Amino acid sequence: MCKLSHRAINQLGQLLETSVIIIGAGPAGAGTSFFLSKYEIPHIVIEKEVFPRDKVCGDACSGKTALVINRADPAWLSEILADPAGFMPSWGITFVAPNRKPLDIPFSPNRTPQTKAPGFTVSRLVFDDFLFRKMASPYCTILQGTTLSSIDDTAGRVTVKAACNGVYYEITAPVIVGADGDKSTVRKKYLNAETSPKTYAVGLRAYYEGVTGLHKDNFIELHFLPQMLPGYLWIFPLPNGMANVGVGILSERIRKKKINLREQMLDVIKNDPLLAPRFANARLVGKIQGCGLPLALDRKPLSGDNFLLTGDAGCLIDPFSGEGIGNALYSGMLAAAAIKEAGEKGNYSAAFLKTAYDDVVYKRLGDEFKVSAALQRLCKYPWLFNFVVNKARKSPSLSNTISSMFTNMDLREQLSKPSFYLKILFNK
Ligand SMILES: Cc1cc2nc3c(=O)[nH]c(=O)nc-3n(C[C@H](O)[C@H](O)[C@H](O)COP(=O)(O)OP(=O)(O)OC[C@H]3O[C@@H](n4cnc5c(N)ncnc54)[C@H](O)[C@@H]3O)c2cc1C
Numbered sequence: 001m002c003k004l005s006h007r008a009i010n011q012l013g014q015l016l017e018t019s020v021i022i023i024g025a026g027p028a029g030a031g032t033s034f035f036l037s038k039y040e041i042p043h044i045v046i047e048k049e050v051f052p053r054d055k056v057c058g059d060a061c062s063g064k065t066a067l068v069i070n071r072a073d074p075a076w077l078s079e080i081l082a083d084p085a086g087f088m089p090s091w092g093i094t095f096v097a098p099n100r101k102p103l104d105i106p107f108s109p110n111r112t113p114q115t116k117a118p119g120f121t122v123s124r125l126v127f128d129d130f131l132f133r134k135m136a137s138p139y140c141t142i143l144q145g146t147t148l149s150s151i152d153d154t155a156g157r158v159t160v161k162a163a164c165n166g167v168y169y170e171i172t173a174p175v176i177v178g179a180d181g182d183k184s185t186v187r188k189k190y191l192n193a194e195t196s197p198k199t200y201a202v203g204l205r206a207y208y209e210g211v212t213g214l215h216k217d218n219f220i221e222l223h224f225l226p227q228m229l230p231g232y233l234w235i236f237p238l239p240n241g242m243a244n245v246g247v248g249i250l251s252e253r254i255r256k257k258k259i260n261l262r263e264q265m266l267d268v269i270k271n272d273p274l275l276a277p278r279f280a281n282a283r284l285v286g287k288i289q290g291c292g293l294p295l296a297l298d299r300k301p302l303s304g305d306n307f308l309l310t311g312d313a314g315c316l317i318d319p320f321s322g323e324g325i326g327n328a329l330y331s332g333m334l335a336a337a338a339i340k341e342a343g344e345k346g347n348y349s350a351a352f353l354k355t356a357y358d359d360v361v362y363k364r365l366g367d368e369f370k371v372s373a374a375l376q377r378l379c380k381y382p383w384l385f386n387f388v389v390n391k392a393r394k395s396p397s398l399s400n401t402i403s404s405m406f407t408n409m410d411l412r413e414q415l416s417k418p419s420f421y422l423k424i425l426f427n428k
Pocket residue numbers: 023024025026027028029046047048049055056057058059060061062146147148179180181182183184185202203204205246247248290291292293310311312313317322323324325326328
């Protein structure tokens with residue numbers, strides 16, 4: 001179905017002109033749109049699905065997601081926190097080491113009743129529809145249920161041809177934003193780049209009802225099982241007695257070890273001594289579904305003449321945690337700022353966009369990606385993981401330090417340095 005939301009276009013079948021074309025209305029597209037609307041820049045969003053639509057994901061949103069939403073409009077974050085039927089506040093993480101010893105890491109160890117939860121879980125069906133509806137603005141036109149047929153660029157203008165219910169659109173703009181996810185058409189058109197199994201992970205997601213033993217403060221659980229390292233199995237509690245359960249592993253490992261991910265996940269749920277009793281009366285709701293995760297393991301280009309890539313289209317998923325929603329929204333926010341600057345200068349060249357966008361994204365997120373890449377490499381050593389968890393279980397101060405690492409990037413960087421482990425070894 002094609003729906004022209006928010007603003008009627010009466011030139012159906014004719015050439016439409018706008019300032020920015022966005023392909024994709026997920027978190028990256030929504031993040032770009034929110035801030036373009038703030039800057040009063042007209043834009044057209046082309047989305048192939050019709051909302052509400054599902055997206056295979058772990059459904060966990062971190063503080064970065066909350067930060068961007070709060071910057072877009074603080075009232076939206078209050079709306080989220082006031083909707084327990086849709087959104088579940090999360091207060092921490094339980095890491096389960098390869099030796100199956102758990103370590104609880106609260107996000108806010110000294111919280112008061114006034115403290116806002118730093119993160120939350122929400123099904124993507126609900127969350128992406130929430131974001132989609134918030135895109136409504138006089139500057140935003142959404143064409144959903146629309147098939148993109150071509151992207152061409154000539155003389156500094158991009159032309160997109162798209163069809164919706166037998167109606168053809170030709171839309172031109174000086175710049176296009178690829179917010180079209182993992183299999184981005186915009187990325188393929190401009191960078192012609194294949195993803196490498198070294199920097200790409202595959203994930204499976206299942207919804208279960210009736211999983212027992214979930215943390216009373218809705219901690220998300222990451223189980224680093226030896227057969228999955230450097231990936232993990234997760235259990236994320238959701239509202240209404242549901243849980244999002246899944247696994248994510250590097251493609252390279254899946255290929256090398258010829259892993260059948262679905263079988264491995266079901267085997268763990270059925271036979272792992274910690275998990276099996278918790279799933280004894282749980283029921284799988286719907287199908288187990290898979291999707292790819294393009295990881296930010298190297299610095300890839302994010303723009304060029306007249307185009308920018310955001311979210312998964314730019315391969316911006318955290319290589320350790322698998323977090324991509326916050327980075328999608330955040331990169332969308334930065335893309336809008338870069339487009340504003342480019343528009344003011346009338347310069348959408350590769351050189352300008354690299355400085356205004358790529359450099360800014362990597363300046364803000366680059367250190368985080370490097371630390372996460374180092375942590376991902378360390379996860380290949382199960383004994384190291386076991387050692388840190390064993391020590392932290394006995395030492396409240398080490399446990400507090402690790403807890404602070406989730407909110408303090410400088411502290412988190414310590415985790416990727418050998419000196420951190422030597423200090424633990426010698427109890428310094
Ligand atoms: C198994 C799994 C678990 C994950 N768990 C988490 C998690 O717990 N927390 C987290 O933060 N991240 C997680 N991620 C990553 C997260 O899902 C992504 O990083 C995030 O969805 C990226 O947002 P996006 O807007 O870039 O892309 P998407 O959410 O994929 O949105 C892209 C949009 O573009 C549309 N589109 C695609 N092609 C076209 C086209 N040709 N024309 C028009 N529209 C198009 C799509 O329909 C879609 O609506 C997980 C990923 C996977 C696979």
